[in-house]
Amino acid sequence: MLKLLSHATKISGMALFMLWSVGPVLFIVVSSLKQPIDIFAYPPQFLFTPTFENYVSLWNSWPAFFETMGNSLIVSIGATALASAVSFLAGYAYSRFSGTWLAASAFYMIAIRLLPPIVVTLPLFPVVDFLGMSDTHATLIVLYAAFWVSLFTMIMKTFIDEVPRELDEAAFVDGATRFQTLWRVILPLAVQGTLAGAIFVFVFSWNEYLFALIFTTNAAKTTPLVISEVMDAIYGTDWGVLFAGVTVQIAPVVALVACAQRLLIAGLTAGSVKG
Numbered sequence: 001m002l003k004l005l006s007h008a009t010k011i012s013g014m015a016l017f018m019l020w021s022v023g024p025v026l027f028i029v030v031s032s033l034k035q036p037i038d039i040f041a042y043p044p045q046f047l048f049t050p051t052f053e054n055y056v057s058l059w060n061s062w063p064a065f066f067e068t069m070g071n072s073l074i075v076s077i078g079a080t081a082l083a084s085a086v087s088f089l090a091g092y093a094y095s096r097f098s099g100t101w102l103a104a105s106a107f108y109m110i111a112i113r114l115l116p117p118i119v120v121t122l123p124l125f126p127v128v129d130f131l132g133m134s135d136t137h138a139t140l141i142v143l144y145a146a147f148w149v150s151l152f153t154m155i156m157k158t159f160i161d162e163v164p165r166e167l168d169e170a171a172f173v174d175g176a177t178r179f180q181t182l183w184r185v186i187l188p189l190a191v192q193g194t195l196a197g198a199i200f201v202f203v204f205s206w207n208e209y210l211f212a213l214i215f216t217t218n219a220a221k222t223t224p225l226v227i228s229e230v231m232d233a234i235y236g237t238d239w240g241v242l243f244a245g246v247t248v249q250i251a252p253v254v255a256l257v258a259c260a261q262r263l264l265i266a267g268l269t270a271g272s273v274k275g
Contacts, residue, residue, distance in 0.1 A: 032055070
């Protein structure tokens, strides 16, 4: 009886978790296929004829939405590549070397990561403006990569710690340089951690709003800013168009995570068990 109760409790907990996590996303996707008058109808209409009018209206009324998706893609790929390279090298340094300054820098990275983004963002604005880098892809790429590099570095350190030092020494004995050892020995064995961290950086960069709002105006404007404009439209929020935009916005990251699910799970758990 107790075992049955335990199973029922676990299943109920999982069902509530799925409802909490998937429910809002499912509501958005389904609502994007409804007529605006039916979205908030009471009682809710679970049976309806799907329509793509909201997506057509999004295309016709908000062409900037699809144009800025290119900016989001450039920034997300750039930030992911930069954060991955820096974090891999930093993770190797923290894993293979030790010292007071290294320990202090690790503590600093973790401490600075705890600050709210707005605290760091506002003092940076006059600096970025002085350097003439406002409204550029490079600014967002550097900011997004810097925001994640501390956590990403610790993830990489954990994975590289699992790589035996004897492999480094064997590579050096065979005449490999440190760079060759990093590229041919360490990276292949720590690639799961790299992919896991890279996915987090990409998803964050794709959806980030605050940095893009402060540091861009037009040339490097990203998709989340257009979604906010749909919400603040002069004639009120067109919920059907808004939900269509959100659906298009989240579709790439959902597809990415779904395709990389096995690598992501393996990357998050591979360093948790000692061999």
